[in-house]
Amino acid sequence: MIQENVTLPREHYLNAHYGWKSWLFTTDHKRIGLMYMISITLMFFIGGFFALLIRLELLTPQADMFNADQYNKLFTLHGVVLIFFFLIPSIPAVLGNFFLPIMIGAKDVAFPKLNLFSWYIFIIGALMGLWITAVGGIETGWTFYTPYSSSFSSNSSAVAAATLAVFITGFSSILTGLNFIVTVHKMRAPGMTWFRMPLFIWSIYATSIIQVLATPVLGITMVLLGVERLVHVGIFDPNLGGDPVLFQHMFWFYSHPAVYIMILPSLGVVSELISAFTRKRVFGYKFVAVSSLLIAIFSFIVWGHHMYVSSMSIYAGMLFSILSYLVAVPSAVKVFNWTATLYKGSVSYDTPMLYALGFIGLFTIGGLTGLFLASMGLDRHLHDTYFVIAHFHLIMVGGAVMGYFGGLHYWWPKMFGRMYPEWWGRLSALVVFLGFNLSFFPQFIIGYLGMPRRYHVYAPEFQVLNVMSTAGSSILGVGYVMPLVYFIWSLRYGKLAANPWGAKGLEWETTSPPPTHNFEIPPVVNEEAYNYPLRQPSVKNTGALTGGDSRSIPPTKSGQGREAEVV
Amino acid sequence: MNTMLLSHFLPLFPDQAATNAKDVDYLYFFMLTVCGLASVGIVLAIFYLAVKYRRRSEDEMAEDTHVPVALEWTWIVVPSLFFLAFFGWGAKLYFDQNKVPKDALEIACTGRQWMWKFQHPDGQREINALHIPIGRPVKLVMVSEDVIHSMFIPAFRVHMDVIPKRYTECWFEPTKPGTYHIFCAQYCGTEHSNMIGTVTVMEPHEYEKWLNGAATGSLALRGESLFNKLACNSCHTGNADARGPYLPGLFGRNVQLTTGEVVVADENYIRESIMKPGAHIAAGFDNIMPGYEGQLTDEEVIQLVAYIKQLGKSYEQFEPVQPPTAPAPVPAGKNPDQTVPTGTTKPTGEPTDKPGPGATASPNATPSPASTASPTSTATPPPAKPNEPKKQPTAGEPRKTN
Numbered sequence: 025m026i027q028e029n030v031t032l033p034r035e036h037y038l039n040a041h042y043g044w045k046s047w048l049f050t051t052d053h054k055r056i057g058l059m060y061m062i063s064i065t066l067m068f069f070i071g072g073f074f075a076l077l078i079r080l081e082l083l084t085p086q087a088d089m090f091n092a093d094q095y096n097k098l099f100t101l102h103g104v105v106l107i108f109f110f111l112i113p114s115i116p117a118v119l120g121n122f123f124l125p126i127m128i129g130a131k132d133v134a135f136p137k138l139n140l141f142s143w144y145i146f147i148i149g150a151l152m153g154l155w156i157t158a159v160g161g162i163e164t165g166w167t168f169y170t171p172y173s174s175s176f177s178s179n180s181s182a183v184a185a186a187t188l189a190v191f192i193t194g195f196s197s198i199l200t201g202l203n204f205i206v207t208v209h210k211m212r213a214p215g216m217t218w219f220r221m222p223l224f225i226w227s228i229y230a231t232s233i234i235q236v237l238a239t240p241v242l243g244i245t246m247v248l249l250g251v252e253r254l255v256h257v258g259i260f261d262p263n264l265g266g267d268p269v270l271f272q273h274m275f276w277f278y279s280h281p282a283v284y285i286m287i288l289p290s291l292g293v294v295s296e297l298i299s300a301f302t303r304k305r306v307f308g309y310k311f312v313a314v315s316s317l318l319i320a321i322f323s324f325i326v327w328g329h330h331m332y333v334s335s336m337s338i339y340a341g342m343l344f345s346i347l348s349y350l351v352a353v354p355s356a357v358k359v360f361n362w363t364a365t366l367y368k369g370s371v372s373y374d375t376p377m378l379y380a381l382g383f384i385g386l387f388t389i390g391g392l393t394g395l396f397l398a399s400m401g402l403d404r405h406l407h408d409t410y411f412v413i414a415h416f417h418l419i420m421v422g423g424a425v426m427g428y429f430g431g432l433h434y435w436w437p438k439m440f441g442r443m444y445p446e447w448w449g450r451l452s453a454l455v456v457f458l459g460f461n462l463s464f465f466p467q468f469i470i471g472y473l474g475m476p477r478r479y480h481v482y483a484p485e486f487q488v489l490n491v492m493s494t495a496g497s498s499i500l501g502v503g504y505v506m507p508l509v510y511f512i513w514s515l516r517y518g519k520l521a522a523n524p525w526g527a528k529g530l531e532w533e534t535t536s537p538p539p540t541h542n543f544e545i546p547p548v549v550n551e552e553a554y555n556y557p558l559r560q561p562s563v564k565n566t567g568a569l570t571g572g573d574s575r576s577i578p579p580t581k582s583g584q585g586r587e588a589e590v591v
Numbered sequence: 592m593n594t595m596l597l598s599h600f601l602p603l604f605p606d607q608a609a610t611n612a613k614d615v616d617y618l619y620f621f622m623l624t625v626c627g628l629a630s631v632g633i634v635l636a637i638f639y640l641a642v643k644y645r646r647r648s649e650d651e652m653a654e655d656t657h658v659p660v661a662l663e664w665t666w667i668v669v670p671s672l673f674f675l676a677f678f679g680w681g682a683k684l685y686f687d688q689n690k691v692p693k694d695a696l697e698i699a700c701t702g703r704q705w706m707w708k709f710q711h712p713d714g715q716r717e718i719n720a721l722h723i724p725i726g727r728p729v730k731l732v733m734v735s736e737d738v739i740h741s742m743f744i745p746a747f748r749v750h751m752d753v754i755p756k757r758y759t760e761c762w763f764e765p766t767k768p769g770t771y772h773i774f775c776a777q778y779c780g781t782e783h784s785n786m787i788g789t790v791t792v793m794e795p796h797e798y799e800k801w802l803n804g805a806a807t808g809s810l811a812l813r814g815e816s817l818f819n820k821l822a823c824n825s826c827h828t829g830n831a832d833a834r835g836p837y838l839p840g841l842f843g844r845n846v847q848l849t850t851g852e853v854v855v856a857d858e859n860y861i862r863e864s865i866m867k868p869g870a871h872i873a874a875g876f877d878n879i880m881p882g883y884e885g886q887l888t889d890e891e892v893i894q895l896v897a898y899i900k901q902l903g904k905s906y907e908q909f910e911p912v913q914p915p916t917a918p919a920p921v922p923a924g925k926n927p928d929q930t931v932p933t934g935t936t937k938p939t940g941e942p943t944d945k946p947g948p949g950a951t952a953s954p955n956a957t958p959s960p961a962s963t964a965s966p967t968s969t970a971t972p973p974p975a976k977p978n979e980p981k982k983q984p985t986a987g988e989p990r991k992t993n
C-alpha cells in the first residue's frame with residue numbers, strides 16, 4: 025500500500041445529487057452497482073445465517089434444533105438465496121456494473137435505464153424470495169427436482185411462488201448480460217482494442233454471453249412447471265406421462281453454465297489483482313483472455329455430468345465426461361498463468377492480494393476435485409455425497425466469494441475514496457481462508473465415506489468430521505462479518521485514498537470516487553493493459569564493467585515488446 | 592486396537608465390500624495422487640515465488656522477463672494428457688459397472704417415501720433391509736412409487752437413481768460378510784435422511800437358511816395369481832386368435848409395433864404395456880386393453896413382470912415336442928437385422944392352423960428369432976402385414992436405462 029496524501033474530489037458521483045430519489049431513479053451505473061451491493065449483502069448474510077444454522081444442526085448425528093421439515097427448508101433457502109440472489113448477481117452486477125464502463129473508458133453502460141430496470145426486477149424477485157422465507161419457506165432443495173417439487177411438496181403454492189421469483193430474477197440477469205455485451209462492443213474508448221481490454225472485462229463479457237444464452241432455459245423450465253401445474257399437460261410429471269429426468273436436463277442446462285456465471289467474473293477479478301500486486305502484466309494475457317471465452321462455450325455442453333446416475337444413456341455420459349475434462353483445461357491454464365505472473369514480479373501482500381492468493385489455492389483444489397466428479401466411474405460412488413458439497417463450495421464460496429471480497433477490497437478506495445484498516449483486512453483474509461478450509465476439507469472425507477447430502481440426521485461415525493466442519497464454518501462466519509464492520513466504518517473514518525496500490529488501468533486514471541460521468545476528459549488508450557514500468561533484468565556480477573543495473577525501462581507506448589514474449 | 596478405535600471415531604475410508612469397490616478406489620487413489628501432487632506443487636510454487644519476489648521497497652518494479660511461449664503450451668498439453676487418462680479410466684470403470692453378469696441374482700427394489708422395499712426372486716420381502724449372499728453378483732431392478740430416490744450403498748461404491756414409472760438397475764458382487772449402510776442419496780422429502788437401511792452380506796449357506804426362513808411364495812407365483820385375478824388371461828390366452836399378444840418367451844425379445852418401430856421387450860416395455868397399453872402397440876393388435884395405471888401398486892407390477900419373465904424361462908424348459916409345422920425359422924445367427932416383413936419365408940396362413948399355446952409354438956424356442964409376437968401376430972387375420980420382422984434380440988442393452 026502506498027502512503028498517499030490526497031483529498032477527496034469536490035464533486036463525485038456520491039455527492040452529485042442527494043435524496044432518496046437521486047438513488048432510486050438514478051441511471052448512473054455506479055449508483056446502481058452500489059444498490060446491487062447493498063441488496064446482495066443483505067441476501068449474503070441471510071443465506072450465510074441459514075448455513076450457520078445448518079452446520080449447528082449437523083453438530084450431532086440426531087436432530088437437535090430443527091425437525092426434518094425445518095431443516096429441509098433451511099438448506100433449500102440457503103441454496104436459493106445464495107445462488108439466485110447473491111452469487112449470480114454478485115460480481116457482475118456490483119463490480120461489473122461499477123467498473124465495466126470505467127475500465128473501458130465509457131461514461132456509462134449502453135442502456136442505463138435498462139440497467140436500473142434490471143435492478144428493480146432483481147429486487148422484485150428478491151423480495152418475493154424473502155416473502156416466501158417469511159411465510160414458511162419451501163423444502164424442495166434449490167434444484168427443484170421433479171416430481172417432488174411439482175407433485176409432492178407439502179407447500180405447493182410456495183414452490184410455485186419460488187419458481188416465479190427465480191423466473192423473474194432471471195430477467196435481471198439476462199438484461200444485465202445484454203447490457204454488458206453491447207457496452208463492450210460499442211462503447212470502448214478510442215484505442216481500447218479487444219486485446220487491450222483488462223482481463224476482468226474479458227471475463228465479464230464471457231459471463232454475459234452465458235447469462236443471455238443460458239438463463240432463458242431456466243425461465244422456460246419454470247414456465248413448463250407452471251404449465252404442467254395449471255393445465256395438467258404431462259411434461260415432467262410421470263403420472264401425466266411426463267419425464268421427471270427431463271427436468272434435470274433442462275435445469276442443469278442452465279445451472280451448470282450458471283456455475284460459470286458465478287466463477288468466471290471471479291477469475292477476472294483475480295487476474296486484475298495478481299497483475300496489480302505484482303506490478304506486472306499477467307503472464308500469457310491472450311491465453312487467459314481466450315480461456316474465459318472457451319470456458320463460457322464449453323460450459324453449455326457439460327451439464328450431463330450432474331446426471332451420470334440418473335438413468336441417462338451411458339454413451340451420453342461418456343460424451344459429457346470428456347467435455348467436462350475439456351473445460352478443466354482453460355481453468356488450469358489460468359491457474360498456471362497466475363502462478364507464473366508472480367515470477368520476478370514485485371509481490372506485495374496487501375489485503376486484496378491475500379484474498380487472490382487464497383482464491384488460487386482454493387480454486388485449484390476445487391477444480392481438481394471436480395475432476396473426480398467428472399469421472400463417470402468415480403461419480404458412481406461420489407454422486408450426491410458431501411464430496412460434491414465440498415467441491416462446489418470450494419468453487420462457489422472459496423472461489424466466487426473470495427474473488428468478490430478480493431475485488432471489493434481492491435476497488436473500495438476507488439468506489440468511496442477511503443481505505444479500510446489494512447491490518448483488519450489482512451486478518452479477515454486469513455480468517456476466511458482458515459475457516460473455509462476447516463469447514464470444507466472434512467467434508468471431502470465424509471463424502472468419500474458415503475454421507476449423502478441433505479441429511480438432517482446421519483450415521484454416528486460421521487460425527488467427528490462434522491464437528492470439525494461446523495467449527496470451521498463459525499470461524500468462516502467471523503471472517504465474513506469483519507469486512508462488513510470495517511467497510512462501514514471506513515466510509516466515514518477511513519483514510520483518504522485515491523490509488524493506494526499504484527495500480528494501472530483506466531479506472532485508476534480518474535478521481536476516487538469518480539465523477540458522475542467517470543472521466544472529465546474522455547480517455548484515449550494508447551497502451552496495452554497492465555503496462556507497468558519494469559526494471560531491466562538484474563545482471564549477474566561477472567566482474568565485467570557494466571553501465572550500472574536496475575535501470576527502469578519506461579513503459580513502451582504499445583507494449584508490443586512484451587506482448588511478443590507470450591504469443 | 593488403536594487403529595480400530597480411531598477408525599470407529601474418525602473413519603477416513605469406507606469399507607470395501609464388493610468387487611466394484613476396489614476398482615473405484617484404485618482410480619480414486621490414482622487421481623488423488625496426481626491431483627494431490629499438482630495442488631501441492633502449485634501451492635508451493637506460489638509460496639516460493641511470493642516470498643522470493645516480495646516487494647522490498649515501496650516503489651520496487653517488476654523485472655522484465657522473457658518466458659518462452661513453449662511453457663504455455665506445456666501446461667496446456669500435459670494436464671490434458673492426464674485428464675484424458677482420468678477420463679479413459681473412469682469411462683472404462685463405468686462401462687464395467689454397467690455390464691450386469693448374466694447369472695446375477697435378481698432382486699426387485701421399490702423405493703417410496705420413505706422406505707426401501709425389496710422382493711427376492713422366491714418371494715421373500717424385506718423393508719429397509721436386504722440380505723444377499725457373498726460371491727454372487729446381485730442385480731437390483733428398481734422403481735419408485737412416488738418421487739426420485741437414489742440407491743446408494745457406499746461400501747459397494749454403487750449409486751443409482753430410482754425413478755417413478757421406469758426401471759433402473761444396478762449390480763454388485765459382495766466380497767465381505769457384514770452389515771453396511773443403504774442410503775437414499777436423492778433428496779426425496781421430509782424424511783429423506785431416514786430413508787436408510789442395511790444390507791447384510793452373508794455366506795451362501797447362511798443366505799440359504801435365511802431364504803428358507805423368509806419365504807412367502809415366489810414373486811412369479813404371486814404374479815401368476817394376480818395375472819389370473821385381473822383376468823389378463825382372458826385376452827392373453829396364448830391362442831392363435833387371442834386378442835392379446837402371446838406372452839411366453841416375450842421377455843428380452845424384439846417386438847414390432849404398429850408404427851413399424853421395433854422395441855425390446857424389457858421390464859420397462861412390459862411395465863408400460865401394463866400401465867399404458869396404448870403407448871406402444873404390438874403389430875397386429877388393436878388398442879383394446881385397458882390401462883392399469885393407478886390400479887396396481889409398483890410391487891404388483893413387479894410381480895406381474897416377474898411372472899411374464901418366468902413365462903419365458905419355463906417355456907425354454909419345454910422344448911417343442913413336435914417339429915414345427917411352419918417352415919423352419921431362419922437360424923438366429925443368420926437372420927439379418929431387418930425390419931422388412933419376412934412374408935416370403937413364412938406364409939401368413941400357416942401358423943394359424945397350429946393349436947394354441949399348447950403347441951408350445953415351436954418358433955418360440957429361445958434362440959429362434961421369431962419372438963413371442965410371432966405366432967400371434969401372424970395369426971391375427973385382419974392385418975395385411977403378415978409377420979413381424981425378425982430381429983435378433985441382440986440390441987437389448989442400449990434401451991436399458993442405466
